[in-house]
Amino acid sequence: MSKTIGRNPQITMLGYTRVGKTSLLAAMHRWFEDTVEKSDLQLSPDYATVSILSDQLSRLEGLFEHIKVTEDKGIAPSQRQHTYNFGLGKRGEEPAFNLHFQDYPGEYLKESPETRERVADLVRSSVVVLITIDAAALMEENGIWHTSINQPLVISALFQEAYLRLEGPRLVLFTPVKCETYVHDEARAEELKRRLKEKYQSLLALFASERLRNDVAVVITPVETLGEIVFSHVSHMRPEESPPLFFFRKIGPDSVYRPRNGDQPLRYILRFLLSRAYAERREGFGPLNPVWRSLRDLFGMDQHLREAVESFARGNKADREFEIVQGEELLTIDS
Numbered sequence: 307m308s309k310t311i312g313r314n315p316q317i318t319m320l321g322y323t324r325v326g327k328t329s330l331l332a333a334m335h336r337w338f339e340d341t342v343e344k345s346d347l348q349l350s351p352d353y354a355t356v357s358i359l360s361d362q363l364s365r366l367e368g369l370f371e372h373i374k375v376t377e378d379k380g381i382a383p384s385q386r387q388h389t390y391n392f393g394l395g396k397r398g399e400e401p402a403f404n405l406h407f408q409d410y411p412g413e414y415l416k417e418s419p420e421t422r423e424r425v426a427d428l429v430r431s432s433v434v435v436l437i438t439i440d441a442a443a444l445m446e447e448n449g450i451w452h453t454s455i456n457q458p459l460v461i462s463a464l465f466q467e468a469y470l471r472l473e474g475p476r477l478v479l480f481t482p483v484k485c486e487t488y489v490h491d492e493a494r495a496e497e498l499k500r501r502l503k504e505k506y507q508s509l510l511a512l513f514a515s516e517r518l519r520n521d522v523a524v525v526i527t528p529v530e531t532l533g534e535i536v537f538s539h540v541s542h543m544r545p546e547e548s549p550p551l552f553f554f555r556k557i558g559p560d561s562v563y564r565p566r567n568g569d570q571p572l573r574y575i576l577r578f579l580l581s582r583a584y585a586e587r588r589e590g591f592g593p594l595n596p597v598w599r600s601l602r603d604l605f606g607m608d609q610h611l612r613e614a615v616e617s618f619a620r621g622n623k624a625d626r627e628f629e630i631v632q633g634e635e636l637l638t639i640d641s
């Protein structure tokens with residue numbers, strides 16, 4: 307038996323169908339492969355995770371064979387719930403713990419009360435939730451497609467239910483994707499955040515309520531899951547009840563798949579886990595979630611791991627398109 311802890315942190319990818327949850331995981335995975343060499347940490351996806359995400363990656367890379375990039379190409383809708391496992395540890399050593407990313411077909415949010423309850427259960431038991439948002443739907447045509455494409459009302463209702471009796475601290479990451487068009491100049495980046503806050507006003511008010519505000523950290527971390535493309539136009543040539551198709555185009559003939567900022571959600575996740583593990587050691591949260599107890603013990607025992615995680619976590623960005631909306635104290639690393 308390795309020193310892998312008994313209870314591993316669970317993270318839920320939350321979002322309606324086709325918003326880009328699986329693509330975001332693929333971008334994160336690609337980033338792990340590319341960049342993690344520069345740090346002392348090693349992220350080791352398990353076999354099934356590598357196998358599925360590499361297939362998805364080649365589909366996303368294939369999108370760049372054409373100038374036009376449409377949303378109906380690339381990755382197919384997920385067929386079932388799947389857990390993607392990433393072991394995390396010091397370079398060259400066995401993973402010390404695993405991050406379990408829960409991905410599911412976005413249709414679950416509306417398919418039936420049973421599937422919706424399954425997602426609510428995931429949100430309830432996850433220490434981190436990524437709300438994946440289709441940024442083009444949020445920003446283009448005055449945001450009129452946002453409600454049907456991103457389903458913010460369903461997502462708010464889900465949190466209301468899932469966070470009713472919160473046990474211990476939580477991190478919620480708003481992760482706009484398909485956002486390449488809106489993050490490269492400062493004014494547009496501000497507009498993206500402003501629109502996001504406006505359209506998720508009631509959910510943000512729930513997180514800021516007296517009951518939740520001390521336990522829920524909220525961060526905006528946009529990820530360019532394709533990179534090197536921009537929004538082009540909307541086509542309304544679709545059946546009446548379905549939302550229109552959004553078209554994107556490559557920024558140049560030689561553009562390739564080049565996701566950006568896929569590391570940022572992970573840096574925030576680790577920052578939060580480390581910060582709360584330290585807090586658990588200082589103050590204790592009472593007799594609850596074994597995840598925190600395990601992380602506290604793990605980081606307490608293994609100084610090298612702690613330092614590697616800390617230096618990686620400190621590379622998070624908090625300006626321009628990024629923002630810590632609330633709960634900065636839940637992300638403070640203070641041993």
Ligand SMILES: Nc1nc2c(ncn2[C@@H]2O[C@H](COP(=O)(O)OP(=O)(O)OP(=O)(O)O)[C@@H](O)[C@H]2O)c(=O)[nH]1
Binds near residue numbers: 322530
């Ligand atoms: N233009 C653009 N398209 C993207 C981006 N990310 C994903 N897509 C496209 O959006 C489509 C849907 O992405 P998925 O990752 O499958 O979405 P999902 O949320 O996992 O969908 P379900 O599995 O149905 O819940 C894919 O065909 C991608 O090609 C992006 O950053 N920009």
Ligand SMILES: [Mg+2]
Binds near residue numbers: 328382384410412
């Ligand atoms: Mg999917």
